[in-house]
Amino acid sequence: xxxxxxxxxxxxxxxxxxxxxxxxxxxxxxxxxxxxxxxxxxxxxxxxxxxxxxxxxxxxxxxxxxxxxxxxxxxxxxxxxxxxxxxxxxxxxxxxxxxxxxxxxxxxxxxxxxxxxxxxxxxxxxxxxxxxxxxxxxxxxxxxxxxxxxxxxxxxxxxxxxxxxxxxxxxxxxxxxxxxxxxxxxxxxxxxxxxxxxxxxxxxxxxxxxxxxx
Amino acid sequence: xxxxxxxxxxxxxxxxxxxxxxxxxxxxxxxxxxxxxxxxxxxxxxxxxxxxxxxxxxxxxxxxxxxxxxxxxxxxxxxxxxxxxxxxxxxxxxxxxxxxxxxxxxxxxx
Numbered sequence: 629x630x631x632x633x634x635x636x637x638x639x640x641x642x643x644x645x646x647x648x649x650x651x652x653x654x655x656x657x658x659x660x661x662x663x664x665x666x667x668x669x670x671x672x673x674x675x676x677x678x679x680x681x682x683x684x685x686x687x688x689x690x691x692x693x694x695x696x697x698x699x700x701x702x703x704x705x706x707x708x709x710x711x712x713x714x715x716x717x718x719x720x721x722x723x724x725x726x727x728x729x730x731x732x733x734x735x736x737x738x739x740x741x742x743x744x745x746x747x748x749x750x751x752x753x754x755x756x757x758x759x760x761x762x763x764x765x766x767x768x769x770x771x772x773x774x775x776x777x778x779x780x781x782x783x784x785x786x787x788x789x790x791x792x793x794x795x796x797x798x799x800x801x802x803x804x805x806x807x808x809x810x811x812x813x814x815x816x817x818x819x820x821x822x823x824x825x826x827x828x829x830x831x832x833x834x835x836x837x838x839x840x841x842x
Numbered sequence: 843x844x845x846x847x848x849x850x851x852x853x854x855x856x857x858x859x860x861x862x863x864x865x866x867x868x869x870x871x872x873x874x875x876x877x878x879x880x881x882x883x884x885x886x887x888x889x890x891x892x893x894x895x896x897x898x899x900x901x902x903x904x905x906x907x908x909x910x911x912x913x914x915x916x917x918x919x920x921x922x923x924x925x926x927x928x929x930x931x932x933x934x935x936x937x938x939x940x941x942x943x944x945x946x947x948x949x950x951x952x
Binding site: 638 | 846
């Protein structure tokens with residue numbers, strides 16, 4: 629079964645292996661999540677499971693969210709996310725069910741989606757790693773992008789790398805390894821870095837490009 | 843650091859006896875060295891010139907003069923390869939200035 633859960637990035641630390649090697653790990657707090665709705669072919673045209681994370685008080689929730697969660701017999705949830713899957717995969721999942729970190733095993737591959745740290749409007753050197761020109765001797769080309777096109781075609785080609793907003797964008801990192809799971813704390817160590825800052829919301833799912841054993 | 847990360851770090855800390863030491867102290871660091879199949883213990887003796895980081899990520903730098911050449915090594919405090927840290931002389935006995943980072947020792951003439 630391929631499934632995903634919502635969680636929070638708590639920060640990074642390191643772990644020592646027996647031979648003294650240092651492994652950089654990200655600490656994620658994942659779940660518990662609740663199934664709020666199941667999409668089906670008759671009314672929605674496809675199959676999928678909708679999960680929610682982070683219970684909030686009825687006062688804080690909008691009426692639409694509160695009503696939607698109430699239908700599933702749940703308290704209002706702050707974050708809601710849909711995961712598309714085959715009908716056969718969704719068989720064991722019922723509306724209102726709690727799903728926790730135990731669906732992830734140590735050594736498994738996962739994909740983590742988050743909102744990357746916003747860096748504002750950045751030039752071409754920081755944003756795309758352009759080399760820039762010389763700093764001195766009247767160069768006037770220090771951090772400029774240079775030419776953005778020729779005389780033919782008489783326009784700038786789409787996708788040309790230019791200055792603009794950097795970061796604060798949805799980013800997915802694929803095939804990260806679950807290094808350790810702490811089921812009673814809902815915590816997880818993931819080898820390597822994950823997009824976003826501390827306390828940012830992340831979506832963790834079984835790696836799309838790896839096989840999951842049944 | 844997030845309090846939950848700090849909590850899990852303190853939980854994962856190995857039960858090792860580490861003496862309280864400061865930059866300027868003279869230390870003897872026993873390091874596990876793997877040579878092919880065999881493991882042996884190597885001793886690195888010198889002056890601690892800096893401590894960096896907190897929790898599991900804490901490191902310290904030891905400097906010694908070896909055959910007239912300054913040698914520095916950075917050790918992670920909680921690495922399993924560090925067998926023992928022994929305090930030889932405190933910074934007060936060494937008559938060194940109380941500094942958090944003793945980088946001035948690099949330029950000091952001996």
